Amino acid sequence: MIYPRILALSEVAWSAPENRAWEDFHKRVPKAVAHLKSKGYHPFDPAGEVGSRPESGEAVDHLALGKKVTYHAPYSTAYPAQGESALTDGIRGDWTYGDGAWQGFISRHGLDVTVDLGKETEVRSISADFMQVAGAEVFLPGEVSVSISSDGSVFVPLHVQRDETDKEKAIGFRTVGWEGTAKGRYVRYTARPGKKYGGWVFTDEIVIK
Template sequence: PSEVKKWDNFHTRALQAVNILREQGYNPFPLEKEIGDKPESYQKVNHLAIGKKVTYANLYSNHYAAQGEKTLVDGVRGGWMYNDDRWQGFIDCDFDVTIDLGKETDIKQVCAEFIQLKGPYVWLPKQVIISSSVDGEHYDTLATVDNDISPDIETLQFKEFGWEGNAKARYIRYKALSNGIAGGWLFTDEIRIK
C-alpha cells in the first residue's frame, strides 16, 4: 500500500540488488548514476511555432513518428532516449521542414536539439542550415551551423543547433544534413522559435 512505501528504503534495496546482479555476472542498469528524466521534458515550452503548420520535405519514419505532424511544434521536449514518443526520427535522409508562422513576425531565435548514440546508429547532423522568408519563395540564410561532435563518441550526446539575432519572417526552414552513414538516423524533438 502507498502509505507504507518509502522511497529511500526502496532505493537502498534496489542499489543492493544491482550490486548482487553485478557479482553474479549480469550487467544491470547503473542505478547509482540514475538522475531522472531530462529536466527540459518536465514542462511544456512556449514559443511562436506552437500549433503552426509544418511542411516536410522528407517524411519521418513510421517507427518514430512521435505525435506526427504536431511533434515539432507541440511544446513538448524529449527525454534522455529517442524512443520516448517525443523525438521524431528520420532514416537515411536529411531532416528538412518549413514552419509557417501564419503572418510576418519578428523573430530572435530558432533552435532545435538533436541526439546521438553510436550503437543504434543515431547521429547528430553534419550541418544545420536555418533560413527565413516573408513570402515562402525567397529565403535568406540566417545561420549555417557545423557539428563539432565526432560520430566516434560512444556515449549519449545532445547538441542544440540554432540561430540568434533579429529578423522578420513568416516561414522558417530548418534543414539538418545527414552525416551520410548508411542506415543512420536523425532525431529531433521540437523546433523552438522566439
C-alpha cells in the same frame, strides 16, 4: 561512466518498441549494477540518477507552438512521435528516442521542414535539440541550416553549421540554432546526417522565439 548507460542503450537498440517498459527496466538495473560491481567494474550508482531530462518536464511556449509544419522530407513511420504536429506541439523528449516525443528521420535528406508562423513575425532565436546514440546508428547531424522567408519562396540564410560526426561518442545531446534579429513568416530548418556515417537524425521540437 559507460555502465549502466550501455544497458539502457542495449534495451533501446535490441528491443521492439512494444516490448520496452521503463518501469521494468528501472527495476532490473540495480541487480545488473550489483553484478557488475562484483566483477570489478565501477558503474554509476542508479540511486544517484537525476531522473528525467529536465527539458521534458514541462511544455515549452514559443512562437511556433501549434503552427503548421510542411515536411520536404518524410519522417520515419517507425518513430513518428505526434506526426505532423510533433515539432511544434511544445513537448520535449526525454533521454531515449523511443519515448514518443522524438521524431526520427532516416533518409539522406534527414530533417527538412518549413514552419509557417501565420504572419510576418519578428524572430530572435531558432533552435532544435538533437541526440546521439551511436550504438543504434543515431547521430548528431552533420550539417544544420536555418533560413527565413516572408513569402515562402525566397529564403534568407541565417545560420549554417557543419560538424564532424564523432562515432566514438556513445550518447550525447546538442542544441543547434541561431540567435539574432530577423523578420519573416516562414522558417526553414534542415538537419542532414553526416556524409561519412549517415544514420538516424532525431529531434523533438523546433523552438522559435
